[in-house]
Amino acid sequence: MDALSDWLRPAEVEETLRRVVRNDAGRVRAVLDKARELHGLDADEVATLCGAGPELTEELFAAAKEVKEQIYGRRMVLFAPLYISNVCGNDCSYCAFRAGNKALKRTALDMDAIRAETRELVRQGHKRLLLVAGEGYSKARGGFDYILDAIRAVYEVTETHGHIRRLNVNLAPLELDEFKRLKEAGIGTYQLFQETYHRPTYAAVHLAGRKRDFDWRVTAFERAMRAGIDDVGMGVLFGLADWRFEILSLMRHIAHLEALFGVGSHTISVPRMEPADGSPMSMAPPAPVSDDDFKKIIAILRLAVPYTGIILSTRESAAIRRECYMLGVSQISAGSRTNPGGYSGDETAGQFQLGDHRPLDEVIAELATMGFIPSFCTACYRLGRTGRDFMDLAKPGLIKQKCDPNAVTTFLEYVLDYGSDAARCAGEASIACELERMEAKTRRNAEKMLAHIRNGKRDVFC
Ligand code: SAM
Ligand code: SF4
Numbered sequence: 441m442d443a444l445s446d447w448l449r450p451a452e453v454e455e456t457l458r459r460v461v462r463n464d465a466g467r468v469r470a471v472l473d474k475a476r477e478l479h480g481l482d483a484d485e486v487a488t489l490c491g492a493g494p495e496l497t498e499e500l501f502a503a504a505k506e507v508k509e510q511i512y513g514r515r516m517v518l519f520a521p522l523y524i525s526n527v528c529g530n531d532c533s534y535c536a537f538r539a540g541n542k543a544l545k546r547t548a549l550d551m552d553a554i555r556a557e558t559r560e561l562v563r564q565g566h567k568r569l570l571l572v573a574g575e576g577y578s579k580a581r582g583g584f585d586y587i588l589d590a591i592r593a594v595y596e597v598t599e600t601h602g603h604i605r606r607l608n609v610n611l612a613p614l615e616l617d618e619f620k621r622l623k624e625a626g627i628g629t630y631q632l633f634q635e636t637y638h639r640p641t642y643a644a645v646h647l648a649g650r651k652r653d654f655d656w657r658v659t660a661f662e663r664a665m666r667a668g669i670d671d672v673g674m675g676v677l678f679g680l681a682d683w684r685f686e687i688l689s690l691m692r693h694i695a696h697l698e699a700l701f702g703v704g705s706h707t708i709s710v711p712r713m714e715p716a717d718g719s720p721m722s723m724a725p726p727a728p729v730s731d732d733d734f735k736k737i738i739a740i741l742r743l744a745v746p747y748t749g750i751i752l753s754t755r756e757s758a759a760i761r762r763e764c765y766m767l768g769v770s771q772i773s774a775g776s777r778t779n780p781g782g783y784s785g786d787e788t789a790g791q792f793q794l795g796d797h798r799p800l801d802e803v804i805a806e807l808a809t810m811g812f813i814p815s816f817c818t819a820c821y822r823l824g825r826t827g828r829d830f831m832d833l834a835k836p837g838l839i840k841q842k843c844d845p846n847a848v849t850t851f852l853e854y855v856l857d858y859g860s861d862a863a864r865c866a867g868e869a870s871i872a873c874e875l876e877r878m879e880a881k882t883r884r885n886a887e888k889m890l891a892h893i894r895n896g897k898r899d900v901f902c
Contacts (some may be wrong), residue, residue, distance in 0.1 A: 444655040447696045448637060453483075453688045460487035461684060468492045470505040470719060478510060483688055489740045490684040497736065501767055504739035507746050510593045513840065514743070514874060515847040517771040518800070519568040520561050521790070523780045524549045524590050528574025530612075530649030532635070533721040534677065534713055536693045537574045541718030544726070547789050548573075548581050551593045558597040558604060560783040564775060564800045565858035566848065568606045568629065569594065569815040573777075575612035575651060584618050584689070587611065592623040596634065601857040606818035608673070608774045612651065613660035614880045619667030626822045629706055630664045633675035637689030641685050645721070653678075661697055661705075671695070671706040673751070679725030681712030683737055688738040690803025691744060692736035701829040707749040707771065708741055710734070714792040722792065731760060734769055739881065742768025747834045757795035775800035801860050808851075808866035813874050815847035818852060819901035842877075845886035846901050848874055852893045 471485045481489070492500050492699035510619055528537045536544060548800060549557065561569060571590060574892035575795055582589065589607075596605050608629040614622065622630065636642050639654055646652045661672045676686040712729055716722040729737070734756075752761060752769040754776040760774065775798070777783055778790035798804075804814045819842060833839045848871050855867035871890070875883055885902065894902045 445454060445658045448658070448689060448692055449453065450637070450639065450685075450689070453685055453692065456483050457486050457490070457684055457765070460484050461491035463491050463493035465496060466489070468496050469499065472499060472743070474495060474748075475503055476506060478507060478746050481535060483691055485684055486688060486691055486740060487684070489743065490687070492736075493734070497732070499779035500736065500739050504742045504767045505840075506842045507742055508770075509896070511746055511837075511840075512770045512835075513771070513844060513877070514812050515815045516765065516807055516871075517815045517817065518566070518772065518804070518830075519773055520569055520800070521568050521570045521572050521753075521776050521778065522561065522584065523572045523782065524553075524554055524557075524595065525573040526780055526788075526791070527576050528649075529576040530574075531647035532650040532651060533645040533647060534716060534725070535671065535717055536716040536718050536810065538719065543583070543718055545585055546786065547786075549780050551589060551592075551748060553781060553784070554590050554593045555597050557781065557783045558594045559599060562597060562599045562602055562604060565816070565854045566800065567602060567604060568628070568818060569604050570609070571607055571609045571611075573611060575649065581667070584614070584621075586645065587820070587832050588621060588625050590652055590790055591622075591627065593785070602853075603814075603844060604644075605899070606821050607730055608678075611671075614663065614824050616663045618666055619664045619669055623665075623668045626820070627669070629671040629673045629883055630669045631673035631675070631707070631709065632660050633677055633709060633711060634690075635677040636680040637676070637686055637693070638681035641726070645680060645726075658693070659756075660695075664702045665697065665782050670703060671821070672831070673707035673709060674705040675709035675751075677711050677713055678729045678734065678737065679727060680829065680888060681727050683727070683729050683733060687737060687744075694745060694748075701827075703831055704745070704876055706827075707751050708745070709751040709754060710738060710741070711752070713757055714795070716792040717789040725765070734760070735763060738767045738769060747831060754794045754796040757807075758798060761796055762806075762810075763843070765807075765810070772796070772803070774803040800865050801858070802838050804854065805860065805863040808863065808870040811870060813847045813851050813853065813870060815843075816848040817843065819846045822901070841882050841885075844874070844878055844882055844902055845889050848886055849889045850895055852890055853898060856893065
């Protein structure tokens with residue numbers, strides 16, 4: 441075992457799974473009762489839920505729905521990924537960008553192209569983006585400085601109704617001083633997926649490049665947090681190894697960061713392996729996750745770490761996404777392209793196949809019709825409510841007084857500036873309904889903020 445990651449203790453995880461995972465209705469119900477107290481769950485409790493049989497699924501989902509509703513209400517944060525480069529020195533067996541895929545046309549967008557992509561996304565109504573790149577950062581374009589230039593280019597773009605207010609990044613692990621420069625560049629969350637916590641599987645699927653080093657990757661958040669980036673986003677690529685092992689290990693990763701820095705993961709992403717060009721493995725994942733298990737994973741995570749955002753991408757179909765909204769997902773991407781230049785019309789193959797191809801406005805209109813409040817809020821990050829400060833507000837339930845008005849306000853901005861008739865109609869109804877549900881003081885604040893927006897003011901937040 442390597443000292444750098446001995447906190448992962450895979451043998452203990454396996455022992456917990458052997459000891460606890462069985463379908464024990466009494467135990468499962470006791471854990472669900474505890475989860476409703478909103479204090480999260482320990483490893484044995486998470487393992488107990490992993491063992492819940494199909495006859496207990498509805499009870500599991502009902503508890504997850506309750507917890508989601510309590511903490512996140514009807515808000516759903518929207519974002520889009522911005523792929524700037526598919527140049528990559530690694531060979532991850534599941535990915536179209538892997539160095540071994542010689543058929544893929546390689547591109548690292550220049551700053552004009554990055555600005556053009558950003559402009560297109562701002563014109564659609566986006567305020568939050570996730571910058572994504574292969575590892576290697578195109579030496580021809582300046583190595584790591586290329587990323588910093590790209591971040592600047594995104595923030596520079598201003599269109600009639602707005603600009604990008606929060607740029608998160610999903611980038612390969614960096615050195616401490618690079619993380620410091622990333623922080624200075626004004627990123628929101630630093631996101632990185634471990635892919636799998638199962639070392640033998642990790643070694644088998646990462647064939648070449650720096651990414652072969654498991655420990656370098658699993659210690660990246662420690663370097664990021666030491667560099668002052670306190671919002672980090674974890675993830676596992678489901679389909680590589682047993683999902684029960686993965687979520688218990690993810691819990692250990694979160695606990696490890698909490699012990700070191702007083703705060704764990706700001707978000708968890710749940711990418712499930714999709715077919716990718718030039719990747720035979722992606723067509724037949726070694727540990728496929730069924731739709732039922734996928735929904736179960738989301739529900740269990742929601743109960744285990746109630747204050748951690750759960751992110752669902754357009755890898756999943758519209759139908760699955762619809763089902764997952766209530767189970768605990770708090771952020772979704774929409775209208776995504778996973779090829780650099782894709783928003784400006786480039787048709788090179790993306791990183792993997794998408795399941796939901798609908799444009800942003802259609803997703804928004806549907807969310808509003810379902811009673812959700814699509815939110816473009818970026819207030820916490822811009823007011824310094826990040827990391828531990830965010831959790832200190834979230835855990836006693838105080839963040840709701842901020843999130844609810846910010847969500848309806850940013851949604852009204854969308855509706856007025858970009859919304860189709862369908863989005864506008866469903867949006868106004870959903871906002872009116874949301875106001876009815878707010879406590880009197882929060883509602884007064886929200887109404888004041890909404891009045892500013894109707895009077896032409898923009899970027900109003902609390
Ligand atoms: N290249 C960096 C890295 O690997 O960390 C940055 C992000 S990579 C472009 C984004 C993520 O896409 C990976 O972490 C991986 O989990 C996911 N991914 C790769 N191939 C995939 C596939 N076939 N289906 C679904 N997700 C995939
Ligand atoms: Fe490169 Fe990331 Fe794809 Fe691996 S997952 S091949 S590191 S882009």
